[in-house]
Amino acid sequence: MSAKTDVRTYAGFRAMTILCLIILYAPLVVVTIYSFNASRSLTVWEGLSLRWYVDVFVGPESAKFQQAAINSFSIAIIAATVATAVVTAAATAIVRGGKFRLRTPSFGLITLPIMVPEIVLAVSTLIFFNSIGFTRGYMTILVAHIAFCIPFAYLPIQARMQGIEDTYEHAAMDLYATKAQAFRRVLLPLMMPGIISGFLLAFIVSLDDFIITNFVKGAGIETLPTAIFGSVKQGLKPNIMAISTMLLGLSVVMVTISYFASKWDNTK
């Protein structure tokens, strides 16, 4: 069918799609290119160089960024692990627990952190920690991250479990496996793609968070986003471009893995 007679296609929609992708990627591509700029100035291009990447690791601000990176990654790993464990149990109850009164409220509670605007979540968490007399610091960031990572970890795990028929577990139990064994040896391995996908999404969400972290962190503790924000407030600098490009690359890699994990069909 030619484009003229095809009722499905519209002139200009392809151009709009390309425009959309250009808009989405242009800022990221530009920052990536300029992170390799040899110049101290952001405006003048002086040729390719890894100077600013070196600066991130050994430059005057390297100690600050290193500590921020350690905080960010350790919080993201712990928060994503705890959130994934918690929601795997919850998904089992909601998908494999029959119908019960608390089912819908539980689902509502789990998705609550994505319904409430992030700034409101940040305010309420800060107020809460303050009212119970918790000192703000590493632990408050960690606890807040576990809580708001939960829906992001939950959704791919629930989606995966809904796609697995329970005949596999029943077959195992017909062969005298206990429910715990059927869960551990049959359901859990089948769930793996969903669990990996959920873990990675929770990890990225935790690693990326700025607003909530900025509220609940105490003075003197920084994560990568809060450190970057602090730096940017003083003015854009080339070493920020380099850090941004590294984080950007990491996110793209993780999302790609998560994407292929969720597509991976191991039930056959």
Add this chain to the structure above:
Amino acid sequence: MAGGAVSGGSVASDTYKQVRHWLLMPSWLVLGLFVFAPVCVMVIYSFLTKEFRGGVIWEPTLAAYDQFFFDRGLFGDSDPVLQWTYIEIFWRSIWQAGLATFLSLVIGFPTAYFIATRPEKTRALWVFLVTIPYWVNLLIRTVSMKFLLRDEGPMNDALLSIGLIGEPLQIVNTNLAVQLGLFYSYLPFMVLPIYASVERYNFAMSEAAADLYATKWTTLRRIVLPAVKPGVIAGCVLVFVPSLGAFLAPDLLGGAKNFMIGSLIEDQFKGNAGNWPFGAAASMILLSMVLVVLILFARQQRRAEAAT
């Protein structure tokens, strides 16, 4: 939306019925203690008396809400006059979020439609391309946007060198920059639900319309659009709601003159204002606006489901 996701599962099973409450216990504890309870405490705080520079005195008052809507003079004893400062900030936020939503719709609809009409094999790849930027750190994306739009940034350089403009466009620190930033932050949210609707759309209806001599644009307006309306509305809600409470785009791209709700709230806790009850009250008003949008949305989606 929420109900559909639970009941929509194809597999109904009750294998783990006996232990279901134990399995749910950890998530109840974490979310109840660190999300639900804090929101409740925030509600209480919005009715307390402020303490100088942060914190509260446990004395119930409506002062925070009063300060939001009324001006009672310097010493607080004149007759209340409606005061527009904060209402204007909220109104500006709604306006900015609305424009960002409109812009996302203009770009997002054709994109979603185009992707949904690709051969089945390549669709997933297109969708993936649209979603990648969403997973890149929002702060980094906003900083990148600022870098690109700066007066002496690459975009102005490029436009100057091809002679399209005589002097650099000043975009950063204007309302336009905030709209562009919000639009850029949440554009993928517009594309995905519309894509999902168009993918389910039965193109035989378009063919029928064409057979009855409808032009293509008439078909789009009268046949396709009504059929994919739930997706369009979902996309608009998903862009509008986070834009409304956004902090990074207005803060980094808008500068001091283009305050939005998010900046107003932040200023009460992290900035100079230091009025916690007022910040809690502003958060409450934002939360109520979002809830109204979500409730209207849920009702609309249920009606649309019932109609099909």
